Amino acid sequence: MKQIVLTVNGRKHSSIPRESFLLEVLRDHLELTGSKVCCLEGECGACTVIMDGKSVNSCLILAEEADGAEIITVEGLADEDLSPLQGAFLDNAAAQCGFCIPGQLMAAQALLDRNPSPSRAEVREALAGNLCRCAGYEQITDAVLDAARGPT
């Protein structure tokens, strides 16, 4: 049987276990634990990653479906320094407990990639599938808008 091959944060991985979901492949097999295990039914967004340019719930995708895909997880956002979006989250104190933040960042990054200057309403819409149990929605929205405006 053909091997499953994934490109995650620019690195190619083979020998991906079958009969597993993408979230578990990332966390347990590739030890990238930024994507969180939470509702496991596509409600909360804590497992959000960018797959072939689109934000998706990695908990709902089978490893086989991701074969050949290009995936970016929260670990792939920063290089030496934090990404501009991560910097804006820090500046706006957008993380409280922090559990939802990897998912928020990836949903927001996917938005900014397709729409570099979103309105407040568009940010809220793009992040509607990312729950924050600390209810820090205003700071998170502010951070995304700040990142879109660029360094001041």
Place this chain on the structure above:
Amino acid sequence: MLAGSDNTHPLSGGTDLAVAMRYGRVKPGLIVDLKAIPELAPSIEMADGLLAITANTVMTDLENDERIGKLLPALVEAARVVGSVQIRNRATLAGNLANASPAADTPPVLMALGATIVIHGPSGIRALSVDDFLVHYRTTALDPGELIVAVQIPMPARRSSSSFLKLGVRRAMEISVVCVGASIELDEDGSIVKAGLGLGSVAPVTLRPRNAEKLLVGNTASPELFAAAGDAAGGECSPIDDLRASGEYRKAMVPVLVRRALSIAQERSGVGV
């Protein structure tokens, strides 16, 4: 392959199947990933008076299609309230039909627009209307081995339009309390030539209120007529109590939403307003 066993599941977006698998409600023997079938690749085409949407077309494809936004606004309105962006990047229109939830957002619109579901199977090709396809609660007319390959919607005539309204407890990530799809076509004098309605979350299956539709056709569009159609639709539904709303509340909201949806559709048609 699909016909091979009772326990074979087609997969496209997987936003329903994956949850069912996680919770052990479904234990597939074999999964057939429809995304590997080139003929079903996402595509929205207009030809021969029909808009054809292939089985792997996802909700965000529909939302972002400017032609649909202009010609069939109800479809965009319904597509953009299905779950989150993450869900809509995976969830397909065909899957929303095949899942056959009575609370699904897009089937009421497809019903109102007179859509046809194109099905391929071991015994060939057939096409069904939405009301013939949705048989009962979570049950479709698909036989073993059959697949939805496309959804076809007639291109709207002149002086026609559509709308979709959804009532929920909150604005995003919400399963409807009641949702309504409406489409009307008028003549130049404002008389209704054709009317289509679909109701979600008010019966075991997406409901087509035929009495309300009959009341509309042949009459001049007016707030009174739309109110009468709304009342008729309310009488045709049989909603249940659940955690989102009581049946009584749902029944009371159907006339309001139907009336409003029809007014919006008329306004968009540009006739008699």
